Amino acid sequence: MDSETVWKADAVALADRISTLLTVARSAEAEIGSLLAEIESRGVMELFGYRSAARLFEHLADVSTAAAETVVKRARALNPGHNLDGTPIPAVAPATGAAALDGRLSTPMIDTIVGVMIQVPPEHCADVEQNLLFFASEAGYKQVAALGTRILAHLDPDGAEPDSAEPATPSRELSLRRKRTGIWELNGRFDDETGTRASALLDSLAQRRTTDEGPDLRSPQERYGDAFSDAIDLALNSSDLPMQAGERAHVMVAVSLQDLKSGVGRAILGDLGTMSAAEARIHACDCKLIPAVLGGKSEPLDLGHQRRLISTPLRHALYLRDRGCAFPGCHRPPRHCQGHHIRHWADGGPTELGNLVLMCAHHHRLLHRSGWQVRIAADGLPEFLPPVFLDKRRKPRRNNLHQPLPFAA
Numbered sequence: 302m303d304s305e306t307v308w309k310a311d312a313v314a315l316a317d318r319i320s321t322l323l324t325v326a327r328s329a330e331a332e333i334g335s336l337l338a339e340i341e342s343r344g345v346m347e348l349f350g351y352r353s354a355a356r357l358f359e360h361l362a363d364v365s366t367a368a369a370e371t372v373v374k375r376a377r378a379l380n381p382g383h384n385l386d387g388t389p390i391p392a393v394a395p396a397t398g399a400a401a402l403d404g405r406l407s408t409p410m411i412d413t414i415v416g417v418m419i420q421v422p423p424e425h426c427a428d429v430e431q432n433l434l435f436f437a438s439e440a441g442y443k444q445v446a447a448l449g450t451r452i453l454a455h456l457d458p459d460g461a462e463p464d465s466a467e468p469a470t471p472s473r474e475l476s477l478r479r480k481r482t483g484i485w486e487l488n489g490r491f492d493d494e495t496g497t498r499a500s501a502l503l504d505s506l507a508q509r510r511t512t513d514e515g516p517d518l519r520s521p522q523e524r525y526g527d528a529f530s531d532a533i534d535l536a537l538n539s540s541d542l543p544m545q546a547g548e549r550a551h552v553m554v555a556v557s558l559q560d561l562k563s564g565v566g567r568a569i570l571g572d573l574g575t576m577s578a579a580e581a582r583i584h585a586c587d588c589k590l591i592p593a594v595l596g597g598k599s600e601p602l603d604l605g606h607q608r609r610l611i612s613t614p615l616r617h618a619l620y621l622r623d624r625g626c627a628f629p630g631c632h633r634p635p636r637h638c639q640g641h642h643i644r645h646w647a648d649g650g651p652t653e654l655g656n657l658v659l660m661c662a663h664h665h666r667l668l669h670r671s672g673w674q675v676r677i678a679a680d681g682l683p684e685f686l687p688p689v690f691l692d693k694r695r696k697p698r699r700n701n702l703h704q705p706l707p708f709a710a
């Protein structure tokens with residue numbers, strides 16, 4: 302194709318041209334293989350003075366030793382040869398060799414078929430090779446490899462025979478255990494695909510934060526630990542989560558009203574855990590954990606479920622107003638955020654827009670634990686008062702990263 306034809310070609314024509322060229326290139330590679338096999342059977346030393354066909358090809362093609370050896374090994378499998386004493390050596394996969402010369406097989410496909418054929422007992426070779434080649438004409442090499450595994454298992458009764466044509470279910474294991482210290486240990490093994498997805502998810506959440514607080518000093522391990530916690534929040538916030546007994550999955554935390562108000566004391570978390578009341582106060586802020594608030598005699602107190610739960614319309618209003626974590630300089634989008642009650646509901650704070658701020662888990666925690674304070678300014682938007690050690694005058698700061706630009710685009 303000259304450059305003008307390329308320029309005019311549509312998608313089908315471009316793909317067709319690639320297929321045609323692949324056939325030519327594959328066919329040429331197969332022919333190179335048959336020539337190397339011929340050279341080898343005549344004697345490389347006699348013909349060229351080289352010790353082996355691989356060494357010769359290494360120099361002819363200017364490729365690595367390993368690459369040259371792979372090419373020669375493939376050539377031997379596809380083409381018949383001779384021993385030094387003249388006795389013939391049959392090809393491992395002669396029909397595959399013929400198909401390769403036509404340019405019909407990719408290199409991984411050839412290697413897959415050869416890999417199966419060297420394990421097939423001689424009496425079954427012809428049948429098995431025909432089967433694999435037929436399948437290869439309509440499937441990719443990975444499927445052919447799966448078929449090969451099934452055939453080998455069938456021919457070898459000692460091996461385990463898979464019970465279905467389905468590709469093997471990927472093996473995944475996970476254990477999550479709470480130790481007596483209250484620290485949880487996570488251990489697992491995943492297939493490549495799951496691992497890759499998990500890594501992509503955590504990478505996206507573990508990026509360094511740059512905000513007004515200064516540089517992000519967390520170690521990579523700490524960032525990934527925080528990312529894992531954020532990923533769990535994201536999943537728990539998802540409306541796709543399966544219901545449990547008609548409710549969204551949640552974790553119960555039992556805490557006395559007095560402890561929840563003061564933030565002093567301990568709370569019982571789920572079936573096993575405990576957490577500080579201060580921690581329970583943070584989680585209870587957006588009802589991420591549903592608190593069973595206990596009265597003086599440990600009987601559950603109904604504080605008005607509706608009153609503290611942030612309804613969907615209210616959450617949307619909060620998303621619209623804050624458009625992400627409201628903390629100065631934070632980039633986190635709304636779906637990573639929780640609603641913070643400026644005046645905690647346990648202290649009688651109402652669950653309404655004027656008493657709520659959208660915050661990412663990290664800044665939510667920071668707000669509960671540090672000298673930062675938040676309030677809603679006269680214009681209805683949240684603003685943050687830095688702790689005295691950062692700014693003696695405590696001049697309010699805002700996050701303007703999510704707000705529309707003050708001029709028309």
Ligand SMILES: [Zn+2]
Binds near residue numbers: 587641
């Ligand atoms: Zn809060």
Ligand SMILES: [Zn+2]
Binds near residue numbers: 626627633661662665
């Ligand atoms: Zn934030």
